[in-house]
Amino acid sequence: MQRCVFVGIAMLCAATAGYVRAAEAIPALDDLAGDWMEAASLGNLPALNNFHGGLKIGSDLASVTSLNFPPFSQGSGSGVLRIGGRVHEAAWCRWYPYQLLRRTMLDGVQIECATRMVFEAEGVLFRLKLTNTTAEPKTLDLQLELDGRFRRFDETWSYPYPHASDGAFAAAMAQQGQVLLVRDAKSPARSAYAFARPPDRLQANGEKGEADWSITLPPRAERTVDCVLAIAGDDRRAVELAAGWAATFEATFQQAKDRWEARWREAFTPGNRHFSGHLPTLVTSDRKLRRVYYLSLLSVLMLERTNYPISNRVFVTCGPEWAVTLEYFWDTGLQPHVWALLEPVAMREHLKGWLAMDLHSCYARDYLSGHAVGPWYGANDLMVFRCLDAYLNVTGERAFLREQVAGKTVLQHIEAIALHGKRLARPGSPLGDYGGADNLLECVPTYIHRVPSLNAANVWMLRRAARLLEASGQKVRAEELRSEAARLLPAVLDLYVPGDGVWYSLHRDGSKVPLRHIYDFATVGRSIPEDLTPSMKKQMVAFVERELLTKNWLRAQSLADIAAAKSDRPDHGPMGSYDAWAAETIDVMWSFGYTDKALGLLHRIEELTYEGPFAQSHELLGRGHDARARIAHRGSEDCNAIATAAFADVILRALFGFRPELDEDLALFAPDVPRGFAGKLLHLRRGGKLYTISSGANGVRLNPE
Numbered sequence: 115m116q117r118c119v120f121v122g123i124a125m126l127c128a129a130t131a132g133y134v135r136a137a138e139a140i141p142a143l144d145d146l147a148g149d150w151m152e153a154a155s156l157g158n159l160p161a162l163n164n165f166h167g168g169l170k171i172g173s174d175l176a177s178v179t180s181l182n183f184p185p186f187s188q189g190s191g192s193g194v195l196r197i198g199g200r201v202h203e204a205a206w207c208r209w210y211p212y213q214l215l216r217r218t219m220l221d222g223v224q225i226e227c228a229t230r231m232v233f234e235a236e237g238v239l240f241r242l243k244l245t246n247t248t249a250e251p252k253t254l255d256l257q258l259e260l261d262g263r264f265r266r267f268d269e270t271w272s273y274p275y276p277h278a279s280d281g282a283f284a285a286a287m288a289q290q291g292q293v294l295l296v297r298d299a300k301s302p303a304r305s306a307y308a309f310a311r312p313p314d315r316l317q318a319n320g321e322k323g324e325a326d327w328s329i330t331l332p333p334r335a336e337r338t339v340d341c342v343l344a345i346a347g348d349d350r351r352a353v354e355l356a357a358g359w360a361a362t363f364e365a366t367f368q369q370a371k372d373r374w375e376a377r378w379r380e381a382f383t384p385g386n387r388h389f390s391g392h393l394p395t396l397v398t399s400d401r402k403l404r405r406v407y408y409l410s411l412l413s414v415l416m417l418e419r420t421n422y423p424i425s426n427r428v429f430v431t432c433g434p435e436w437a438v439t440l441e442y443f444w445d446t447g448l449q450p451h452v453w454a455l456l457e458p459v460a461m462r463e464h465l466k467g468w469l470a471m472d473l474h475s476c477y478a479r480d481y482l483s484g485h486a487v488g489p490w491y492g493a494n495d496l497m498v499f500r501c502l503d504a505y506l507n508v509t510g511e512r513a514f515l516r517e518q519v520a521g522k523t524v525l526q527h528i529e530a531i532a533l534h535g536k537r538l539a540r541p542g543s544p545l546g547d548y549g550g551a552d553n554l555l556e557c558v559p560t561y562i563h564r565v566p567s568l569n570a571a572n573v574w575m576l577r578r579a580a581r582l583l584e585a586s587g588q589k590v591r592a593e594e595l596r597s598e599a600a601r602l603l604p605a606v607l608d609l610y611v612p613g614d615g616v617w618y619s620l621h622r623d624g625s626k627v628p629l630r631h632i633y634d635f636a637t638v639g640r641s642i643p644e645d646l647t648p649s650m651k652k653q654m655v656a657f658v659e660r661e662l663l664t665k666n667w668l669r670a671q672s673l674a675d676i677a678a679a680k681s682d683r684p685d686h687g688p689m690g691s692y693d694a695w696a697a698e699t700i701d702v703m704w705s706f707g708y709t710d711k712a713l714g715l716l717h718r719i720e721e722l723t724y725e726g727p728f729a730q731s732h733e734l735l736g737r738g739h740d741a742r743a744r745i746a747h748r749g750s751e752d753c754n755a756i757a758t759a760a761f762a763d764v765i766l767r768a769l770f771g772f773r774p775e776l777d778e779d780l781a782l783f784a785p786d787v788p789r790g791f792a793g794k795l796l797h798l799r800r801g802g803k804l805y806t807i808s809s810g811a812n813g814v815r816l817n818p819e
Contacts (some may be wrong), residue, residue: 139397140382146409148208148209149724149725150217153204154205155744157747158751161433161435162230163434164231165377165419166235167434167438168180168182169434171216174204175197175202175242176194176240177261178191181238182434184419188264189265193322197225197257198254202220204216209725211374212370212371214228214229222250227241227242228241230367231370233369234420239370243336244337244339249333250333251331252330253328253329258325260285260294264345266298266302267301270485271439285319288306289353289357293308294325304345304351305345306344306346307341307343308344310340310364313325314328342366391454393452394766394799403717403720403791403793406716410760410761410762413759414429422481425464429453430481431478431755431757432755432756433754435750436752437752442491443468443498444477445497445694446757447497447501448497449762451767453501453504455798466524469498473490474494491553493568502524502531508774525586533579544602545605546564549563557682557686557749558686559681560619560627565619566617566629567637567638569606570638573641573645577595577596603642603645609626615654616628616657630674632658632670636695659711661674663715664740665741666719666743667690667691667696667734667743669689669691675688685730685731689734690734692757693732693757696719699715700768703715705783712768726753728755730752731749732746733746766798771807771814772795780803780805781816782814787813792809794808805818
């Protein structure tokens, strides 16, 4: 008995030591920060999130824009800072996961503004630091405009979330003149400004307020001005929050970092108290791979929202400008293994919510109201199917297939999704017709109707559904679905352009229109790799290298595409790419056997992350191979996007070979193929067990922990 106790203690110590070593491998948030960037060179100024909402910094030294804590939404910027009566632009800015820095130099005085959000609460913290770098005293007259126009919107939000644009606001003084309160006449929304140390003058002025200081800095001296903005649903609460945070500013400011850091580490801790799962820890000497992996996963946490009424674990599609309450099926389906590993409980409930909706009448679900949003996207079926498939394979929860949702079992829903493409077929061809540009890539006018990507995906879904049916004892039905896949496959392959590496779309007039687009490479390549010949794979990779890849980024559409001139949007057109397409490209290159090219592309992309995290898209500032890439804004592109977790998903699937199957013991994809890097993936969960995957000179190996 005593020996058993000693053995148990030894095992516990070994496991604890393993967790400690893993924790040491997780980068601190400061290690993931961007570099100082010249503000004028950026197309999209950095964004910040705190699990209840998000914001962007303005181009000046103090204002924030796009601030939202659903259901509260900002109607304008928070107000500019004037120095000597003038608004000065920030010369430099730097992104951190928990703060945004802006900086400029005026007559020997360095002015730096640090913006943080109160952790998991409806508040913003501003710290203005003034540093006299000269040997002479300097006097500055500061005037901070206090704009607190917020409105509460309880209805369904959509991609462009609602903003107040009228004059129904009034500012007033509160708490014996120490707090500025702004009221909305059309909703219970209230905002309040307070200061750690009172300004020389604080006054209300119509809809806004103003705070003034006259500050004299001795030589080499430094002074800070600390300000708080709070948003709430009534006067008392807004004033209390602002005054309380102002009174404890230093502690609240530090907590904004410390608690973000703690949440980050919880995401990698087995048995943590916040998430129902956890993410595997990557340990590697490959610095670029490490940064891409962890920044990709950081995008998930940046878009986690814990305060929405439909679910308290929502990973919204974008932020902070667009889709801040929505889960798009398409975007979410680009990182399904990450979702299943980190938050399986919420994923299960969200999938049931999706299946209860009409997936062919919308593109997203709003988590304020629970309602469907937007028109139908043709990719819905594939992405919902991917999420269902990943959930089942990662958790191993076979009972989920028998659960009833809207009068059908989950397995029946899976079968129906796989067969939906057949319902879209037109006479004369088994290919599904996915409608016009608005149902597909939106900005590409020729990417319409019977497209190769989603029809190849139909082949994959039919085969996957057949596998589940057979495992559930429905062998006859499984063979019927396999027959459907076999009937569809030749029609898909007939869309290939021999020797060119690209694909045709079959338009409704019977014409075959060539498509020189990354989406076909990514989606066909992932869906039917075993049906493509080696020469087809070689030609497809050559097309990507020849026409799409740039020095450290890619274009979604070739400049040689017949519709390139009419498709200029940073995400799907010829002058940039949706960030997740880069991850998908790496995945397909890897599965095609071009592992060195895939890893090389991942390494080159890492260079972009020093502007900030992966984003909705990066645009190219030129047509040449060496064109600079930056985070895009034009075309309604956002700073943060959940789909960028696709990089981590691909690192799991491709580089480490993690492709679990519901009806099989865990095995790795292509285990004997060397990966080109040394490293380990620790605490990888499959079902109720943890594993370590090691990559070395002889491939990858799996070991239970």
